[in-house]
Amino acid sequence: MTSRLRFVLIAGSISFLLTGCGDAFNAGTISYKDSEQFTKKQKDTPDLDGKPQLQEAVRKALADLFGPRPQEIKVPAGSGFPEGGRYLANYEKVGDGVQDIVYTEANSGKKVAVVGGYGLYRKYCLHCHGVQGAGDGPTAEFLYPLPRDYRRGVFKFTSTAPSNPKPTRADLKKTITHGLHGTSMPAFEALMSGSEIEQVIDYVIFLSMRGEVERNLISIAALVDKDDINGITADDIKESLDTVVNNWKATETLVVSPKARRTEPTRESVLRGRDIFLGKKFGTGQPVACTDCHGLHAKGDGSSFVERNIFDKVVFRRKSLDTAIEERYKELGDEHKSAQWQPGGHGGGHDSASSELPETFDAYKNRETTNWDKGSKDDWGNPLRAANLNLGVYKGGRRPIDLYWRIAKGINGAKMPAHGNLLPDDQIWDVVNFILALPYEPDLLKDAEQIKKSVTAAPAVTQR
Ligand code: HEC
Ligand code: HEC
Known part of the structure; x- marks a missing residue:
């Protein structure tokens, strides 16, 4: 106990030293890479290109706060980790030596030497999420969607609001325990104990804090002249850290709880939910635009996103956007032509229809390019699609x-907006009931076109 107290009370820089783990898999040195903002010039993104002194100042600040290497971890004072962050590593520095970090199991009182967040991360997560949590591990390039880049401090699946709040530990625990269905993010329930999942949560938060402080410092340094040796001050560093730490600490108080209990999933509720999905306004609710993104049949093909066909060509077949758009336009032209010629085919019977597509190539290209640039990217700049809600798979x-x-609160960083301000809770529950019913009853949206027309039509005016 005394040693733990001493440990927690060394304010300022509590150091852990983590030496390489024993097994071959974990052997070898790894080190933090600079953020791409150190050099990469991108419109609207601050960078430190051509400012070596300021780059060095950011590196130094990060090393002072978080440790110089992944194997040597410092925990910034007051960062709010359980027990001062001691489970991030498996050894702590004591005097000139190191000592095992031991965890006492709550119910049995058994003492277990911990693997530590870093060791677990290195074993299970690093090959996807990368050394500094940039989502750029060696496996990442083969995956869609890409593993999360933690450095923005934005996490999609949180129970918290408003505006890009941090996840709670419970949110992270759920993601790591059960995985994100329909993506390559695995469920770790069978591989890690409860205490190990807590250790790795500490490490994810640690990397996220480090990345966010790095981003904040880069934003500050980007505004400073390259020869200004006082470029970033101790105050800047403290403020950058405090903002990040305070956001993480606040999150546990930001959990959104429904004010109304879930409505029974009756037929009426499911149909009401369907009509809300298609844009109908009930009582105090406001009309919502789910179909703009998810499509009338909820297949994830709404008009705010680039066409599925083009998306697949770019993301999965690695074609350029221009090539994909050209190919698709040609395909549409061919489909259109053959429809003209097949009696009983799609366009059969429209004798007067021309074999030209109704939209010129330029108009088509313009629209799809805009949809791709504006709509079909998430906050990390990666390709994004709205979910197909017929599959019953929810990340x-x-x-x-x-x-x-x-x-109610949307999916952070992924364009799916919060609807808590538009729909009262009982109507959100109706939509939930509809969403849960849809995969079993795709016919719910069979007549979506007609229903949408009738539910969104202007209210009938009573004629005298
Ligand atoms: C095979 C690759 C892979 C491995 C291994 C992996 N992840 Fe992930 N992880 C992903 C992908 C892909 C996503 C993003 C899915 C998405 O955005 O839809 C993700 C997302 C996450 C998120 C973000 C959730 C959110 O709300 O935004 C967390 C946290 C996370 N992973 C933690 C971990 C941890 C901890 C480990 C190791 C114990 C791990 N991951 C191992 C692929 C992986
Ligand atoms: C501006 C576009 C947009 C609008 C409007 C929108 N969504 Fe989404 N929605 C998305 C995107 C994009 C995703 C996928 C995010 C991802 O995969 O990370 C998504 C995902 C979802 C998911 C899947 C969640 C999961 O865990 O995988 C559900 C359910 C959903 N939306 C329901 C709705 C409903 C209901 C509405 C209307 C009340 C709506 N969405 C409105 C863009 C939108």
Whole structure:
């Protein structure tokens, strides 16, 4: 106990030293890479290109706060980690030596030497999420969607609001325990104990804090003249850290709980949910635009996003956007032509229709390029599609409360907006009931076109 107290009380810089783990898999040195903002010039993104002194100042600040290498971790004072962050590593520095970090199991009182967040991360997560949590591990390039880049401090699946709040530990625990369905993010329930999942959560938060402080410092340094040796001050560093730490600490108080209990999933509720999905306004609710993104049949093909066909060509077949658009336009032309010629085919019977597509190539290209640039990217700049809601696969979990959170507060960084300010809770529950019913009853949206027309038509005026 005394040693733990001493440990927690060394304010300022509590150091852990983590030596390489024993097994071959973990052997070898790895080190933090600079953020791409050190050099990369991108419109609207601050960078430190051509400012070596300021680059060095940011590196130094990060090393002072978080440690110089992944194997040597410092925990910034007051960062709010359980027990001062001691479970981030497996050894702590004591005097000139190191000592095992031991965890006492709550119910059995058994003492276990911990692997530590870093060791677990290196074993299970690093090959996807990368050394500094940039989502750029060696496996990442083969995956869609890409592993999360933690450095923005933005996480998609949270129970919290408003505006890009941090996840709670419970949110992270759910993601790591059960994985994100329909993506390559695995479920770690069978591989890690409860205490190990807590250790790795500490490490994800640690990397996220480090990355966010790096981003903040780069933003400050980007405004400073390259020869200004006082470029970033101790105050700047403290402020950058405090903002990040305070956001993480606040998050546990930001959990959104529904004010109304879930409505029974009756036929009426499911149909009401369907009509809300298609844009109908009920009572105090406001009309919502789910179909703009998810499409009338909820297949994830709404008009705010680039066409599925083009998306697939770019993301999965690695074609350039221009090539994909040209090919698609040609395909549409061919389909259109053959429809003209097949009696009983799609366009059969429209004798007067020309074999030209109704839209010129330029107009088509313009629209799809805009959709791609504006709509079809997430906050990390990666390709994004709205979910197909007919499959019954939900990244953030399939419990009614998970879907409540997705709809009420949106998916951070991924264009799916919060609807808590548009729909009262009972109507959100109707939508949840509809979403959960849809995969089993695709016919719910069979007549979506007609229903949408009738539910969104202007209210009938009573004629005298
Ligand atoms: C095979 C690759 C892979 C491995 C291994 C992996 N992840 Fe992920 N992880 C992903 C992908 C892909 C996503 C993003 C999915 C998306 O955005 O839809 C993700 C997302 C996450 C998120 C973000 C959730 C959110 O709300 O935004 C966290 C946290 C996370 N992973 C933690 C971990 C941890 C901890 C480990 C190791 C114990 C791990 N991951 C291992 C692929 C992986
Ligand atoms: C501006 C576009 C947009 C609008 C409007 C929108 N969504 Fe989404 N929605 C998305 C995107 C994009 C995703 C996928 C995010 C991802 O995969 O990370 C998504 C995902 C979802 C998911 C899947 C959640 C999960 O855990 O995988 C559900 C359910 C959902 N939306 C329901 C709705 C409902 C209901 C509405 C209307 C009340 C709506 N969305 C409105 C863009 C939108």
